[in-house]
Amino acid sequence: MRNSIKLGALAVAAITAASAVNAGTLEDVRGAGELVCGVSEGVPGFSNPNSEGIWKGLDADVCRAVAAAVLGDADAVRYVPLASKQKILAVSSGQVDMTSRTTTWTMKRDSAEGVDFTAVVYYDGQGFMVSADAGISSATELNGATVCLTTGTTTELNIADYARANNLTLEPVVFEGKREAVEAYASGRCDALTTDSSQLAAFRAGFADPLAHTILPEIISKEPLAPLVAHGDNQWKDIVTWVVYGLITAEEFGVTQDNVADMAANSANPSIQRMLGSSGDTGGFIGLESTWMVDALSAVGNYGEIYDRNLTSTLGLERGVNAQWSDGGLLYAMPIR
Amino acid sequence: MSSPSRTAKSGLSIRNLGSILSQGAVSVAVIAVAYVLFANTQENLAIRGIESGFAFLQHEAGLPIGDSLIDYDPTRGYGYAFLVGILNTLFVSTLAIIFATILGIFVGVARVSNNWLLAKVAAIYVETLRNLPLLLTLFFVYTVVLASLPHPRDAIALMEGVYISKRGFYLPRPLAEDGFALFMVATGIAFILGLVFWRWAKSYKIRTGISVPGFWGGLAIFAALTGLAFMACGQPLGSELPIYKGFNFRGGLAMKPEFASLLIGLVLYTAAYIGENVRSGIQSVEAGQIEAANALGVSSGIVTRLVLLPQALRVTIPATTNDYASLVKNSSLAVAIGYPDMVSIGGTIIGQNGQAIEIIAMWMAVYLTINLIISLGMNMLNARVQLVER
Numbered sequence: 001m002r003n004s005i006k007l008g009a010l011a012v013a014a015i016t017a018a019s020a021v022n023a024g025t026l027e028d029v030r031g032a033g034e035l036v037c038g039v040s041e042g043v044p045g046f047s048n049p050n051s052e053g054i055w056k057g058l059d060a061d062v063c064r065a066v067a068a069a070v071l072g073d074a075d076a077v078r079y080v081p082l083a084s085k086q087k088i089l090a091v092s093s094g095q096v097d098m099t100s101r102t103t104t105w106t107m108k109r110d111s112a113e114g115v116d117f118t119a120v121v122y123y124d125g126q127g128f129m130v131s132a133d134a135g136i137s138s139a140t141e142l143n144g145a146t147v148c149l150t151t152g153t154t155t156e157l158n159i160a161d162y163a164r165a166n167n168l169t170l171e172p173v174v175f176e177g178k179r180e181a182v183e184a185y186a187s188g189r190c191d192a193l194t195t196d197s198s199q200l201a202a203f204r205a206g207f208a209d210p211l212a213h214t215i216l217p218e219i220i221s222k223e224p225l226a227p228l229v230a231h232g233d234n235q236w237k238d239i240v241t242w243v244v245y246g247l248i249t250a251e252e253f254g255v256t257q258d259n260v261a262d263m264a265a266n267s268a269n270p271s272i273q274r275m276l277g278s279s280g281d282t283g284g285f286i287g288l289e290s291t292w293m294v295d296a297l298s299a300v301g302n303y304g305e306i307y308d309r310n311l312t313s314t315l316g317l318e319r320g321v322n323a324q325w326s327d328g329g330l331l332y333a334m335p336i337r
Numbered sequence: 338m339s340s341p342s343r344t345a346k347s348g349l350s351i352r353n354l355g356s357i358l359s360q361g362a363v364s365v366a367v368i369a370v371a372y373v374l375f376a377n378t379q380e381n382l383a384i385r386g387i388e389s390g391f392a393f394l395q396h397e398a399g400l401p402i403g404d405s406l407i408d409y410d411p412t413r414g415y416g417y418a419f420l421v422g423i424l425n426t427l428f429v430s431t432l433a434i435i436f437a438t439i440l441g442i443f444v445g446v447a448r449v450s451n452n453w454l455l456a457k458v459a460a461i462y463v464e465t466l467r468n469l470p471l472l473l474t475l476f477f478v479y480t481v482v483l484a485s486l487p488h489p490r491d492a493i494a495l496m497e498g499v500y501i502s503k504r505g506f507y508l509p510r511p512l513a514e515d516g517f518a519l520f521m522v523a524t525g526i527a528f529i530l531g532l533v534f535w536r537w538a539k540s541y542k543i544r545t546g547i548s549v550p551g552f553w554g555g556l557a558i559f560a561a562l563t564g565l566a567f568m569a570c571g572q573p574l575g576s577e578l579p580i581y582k583g584f585n586f587r588g589g590l591a592m593k594p595e596f597a598s599l600l601i602g603l604v605l606y607t608a609a610y611i612g613e614n615v616r617s618g619i620q621s622v623e624a625g626q627i628e629a630a631n632a633l634g635v636s637s638g639i640v641t642r643l644v645l646l647p648q649a650l651r652v653t654i655p656a657t658t659n660d661y662a663s664l665v666k667n668s669s670l671a672v673a674i675g676y677p678d679m680v681s682i683g684g685t686i687i688g689q690n691g692q693a694i695e696i697i698a699m700w701m702a703v704y705l706t707i708n709l710i711i712s713l714g715m716n717m718l719n720a721r722v723q724l725v726e727r
Contacts, residue, residue, distance in 0.1 A: 085688045092387060108691065112387065151684050151685045151688065156401060156688075161411075170401065173595065173675045174685065175674070175675045177673070180673065187483045189483050189504075189594065230385070231386055232385060
């Protein structure tokens, strides 16, 4: 109910907001001196406040990188935790400048819900986790099973589609919050838990005995997760898009948090010079300082460092399909020139 | 006090004209603001490329629903899915209102009981439940329900076909067989005959003063005739037993833990409030009246039924109307413990479809309608029990 009220307030905000939506978000962010960034209500590895209340995770680092590139200060971010069903509306109504919150890029959202997606930061896919003693090894054996999941996401559509396509009867128990869904699964209410497989790994890592749970091999959907901005502000969309590409490109070129200052001063590689503003003015293309990527990389490091810090070292997630294209993965940043 | 009416009769005075003008101006301003908001919304939605309107209700929903009173599958439309949610909201609210009323009456009576222990237990119950947020109560009940029940493999079997486990409370499903329609007709006739006997007993008592147990007699007639008809029609009622297979029980009737927890939580919470209404109603009746009735030798059951209750209800009903309305609204907390009520399903539709304004409007319309109907019914009941002054 609390969320319904928030949602109502957002809807009212959407109603009353003057048609300032096309005005520059860049000027707004600079004027306010901070970036308002929508994040999750707590997903380990992506966006989750630590014991000191500081937001950590891959999604949170994307917010920090954008703030560093735009304002020169990675800490000038106000994080707004959003429930799943608020995440689109909060962006389209201008409540937040951008959302970096494990949000799947879909056609409907991109075209008919008033938001634009920028660049994919994580290629995910929906999977199932089951108790190891259930003795099943494939999702096709789940006929008749009860499945815990959360509301307001593409998860529900995916599981219904999968059940129809494979002639399975699955009984859903749909929760508002991730934590309640995980609790219900852990207490044995459901035979399986379904959500994006990266999150399944994160939740499994949090269980007292991770080995008592198995993540089934089937990935039943494509979940390209990308930050999103309001529809209609092309300059702002370009900024967020190219900051993400910059982080990915930096890994490709071996530019890291530690060596970025040195690279900016001494690198002989013209591609690196252009990206770091040592020659030309790539920042100027999108209305930013020429040091935009130096600021972003000094704050959070390149994509590989972000991934390793948030997902590999803490949750044990391997790069998998999220490796660079040159390593056989799907990450392929557009060239910065 | 005659001057205001004279002014009113003599037409518009300057003062009246002024107040009419100012009221008119305020109305125009309110309508203008509403119009600007509406037009601005439409414009903003168009600018952002957000769809609006209710055409999406026809589109395929594609979402799974775990607990539905009517046949549902994901190929149905969004409108139909929302209807499933409305029915679930109505179902849980109706049952919760009935049980909360019964429990509330017990609690209220216990509060004013002469039995020290009973009164204290009731007082502790009321104070605890009223002072905890309902959401906490729901989480608590849900956790306790799940933690205390076994896995369906080791389900508690109360008897053949009745099982309790973490997956729910499973019962045999009654199935109509040949002759069931005939049996239903016989049941209807038996009901009418029972009612007729009850009415006759009443009028007989008024005519002759001799008391006949009309209610119990009527009930006995109904039960005897129905039983005979059941035998005569060849016992036209079969059953489908739930059977454990694979992960869970198949077949039979099921009550899911989410539904049970929501129902228990709502009942416990609201009964505390209703109990207080009942207590205040009872305490509002002058002690002298009951003493007078006792002094006349009237039996205590009749004192309660004919002296205490009719007067207590006058105080109890209006406050209870509010609690019923709150209960219906509180049922939206279902979303926290996974029961697919209207808010839960509507939230999913927003997530898939993005048309928040339409869904929020539908939520508001449904809650408003339900609560206006409750309010109407309770006001009619209230009008019947109020003192009729002659």
